[in-house]
Amino acid sequence: MVLDLSGVRALVTGGTRGIGRAITLALASSGARVAVNYRSHSESAESFGRELGERHFEHMMLKADVNQERSVGTMMRRIEESWSGLDLLVLNAGIWQRGELGKMSLSDWRETIGTNLTGAFVVANEALRLLTMGESSAPKRIIFISSTSGIRGEAFYSHYAATKGGMIAMTKSLAVELAPHGITVNCVAPGWVRTDMTADALADATTRKAIQSSVPLGRPGEPDEVAAAVVFLASRQASYITGAVLNVNGGSVL
Ligand SMILES: NC(=O)c1ccc[n+]([C@@H]2O[C@H](COP(=O)([O-])OP(=O)(O)OC[C@H]3O[C@@H](n4cnc5c(N)ncnc54)[C@H](OP(=O)(O)O)[C@@H]3O)[C@@H](O)[C@H]2O)c1
Numbered sequence: 001m002v003l004d005l006s007g008v009r010a011l012v013t014g015g016t017r018g019i020g021r022a023i024t025l026a027l028a029s030s031g032a033r034v035a036v037n038y039r040s041h042s043e044s045a046e047s048f049g050r051e052l053g054e055r056h057f058e059h060m061m062l063k064a065d066v067n068q069e070r071s072v073g074t075m076m077r078r079i080e081e082s083w084s085g086l087d088l089l090v091l092n093a094g095i096w097q098r099g100e101l102g103k104m105s106l107s108d109w110r111e112t113i114g115t116n117l118t119g120a121f122v123v124a125n126e127a128l129r130l131l132t133m134g135e136s137s138a139p140k141r142i143i144f145i146s147s148t149s150g151i152r153g154e155a156f157y158s159h160y161a162a163t164k165g166g167m168i169a170m171t172k173s174l175a176v177e178l179a180p181h182g183i184t185v186n187c188v189a190p191g192w193v194r195t196d197m198t199a200d201a202l203a204d205a206t207t208r209k210a211i212q213s214s215v216p217l218g219r220p221g222e223p224d225e226v227a228a229a230v231v232f233l234a235s236r237q238a239s240y241i242t243g244a245v246l247n248v249n250g251g252s253v254l
Pocket residue numbers: 013014015016017018019020037038039040041042064065066067092093094095096115119145146147148189190191192193194195196197198
């Protein structure tokens with residue numbers, strides 16, 4: 001089975017680092033054109049853009065804060081001007097910051113909700129017009145990057161868990177709502193994955209041991225392993241899957 005994404009016009013939010021970077025590379029390697037969104041790390045975005053260019057992957061680098069409607073609107077106009085539409089939206093941008101009830105400020109709560117959940121809404125809301133415009137033989141897909149936290153909760157990260165649970169609820173709602181447009185909506189829920197987000201936790205020997213023993217496969221995942229699930233859900237072969245939550249967690253939450 002060859003997962004061929006030729007002709008697919010994709011947008012990956014938070015697409016320059018960690019899991020998003022792996023998704024961008026996997027989509028581009030499968031033939032998709034990729035609009036790569038980032039917010040703040042301009043240097044890593046520039047060097048990643050150069051790498052994509054050297055590998056002759058058709059791409060554009062788009063700086064925008066997903067939680068800012070105006071900046072997302074500008075990003076969508078750039079995509080529309082260049083590609084006249086969109087086929088695949090991967091809602092990956094996210095932050096994970098500790099927040100203990102009783103000590104968490106309202107602004108901490110709002111920052112996480114705003115980036116992870118409101119940000120996904122703002123981008124999906126703006127992208128729908130592009131996903132439904134014109135004629136395209138490419139499959140139409142929205143893929144949320146949630147987390148095991150959204151399934152089982154996460155102590156000291158209740159705001160983060162709420163955003164990831166919210167993404168699962170959005171997936172199931174939009175799968176039904178957008179089915180008449182021929183758009184499938186699915187969700188990938190990773191467990192521990194080795195990225196900048198988890199670097200501090202995985203660098204601490206005690207925490208790393210605890211993480212390893214909580215995962216039946218005995219190790220954290222790699223970004224490529226999440227990206228492979230996204231490529232499958234984006235492909236024509238996943239045409240009858242919608243509203244699904246695909247766990248990529250080594251068996252840690254079943
Ligand atoms: N790593 C894990 O163990 C794990 C597990 C489950 C789920 N996840 C989820 O997977 C996704 C990616 O995580 P990761 O580990 O790859 O994290 P990461 O290495 O910290 O990368 C996060 C990405 O999100 C972008 N981003 C953050 N806020 C943004 C905003 N307001 N607007 C646009 N982009 C923004 C960042 O852009 P800049 O570089 O410009 O800041 C960066 O590209 C997140 O949604 C996370 O919750 C991760």
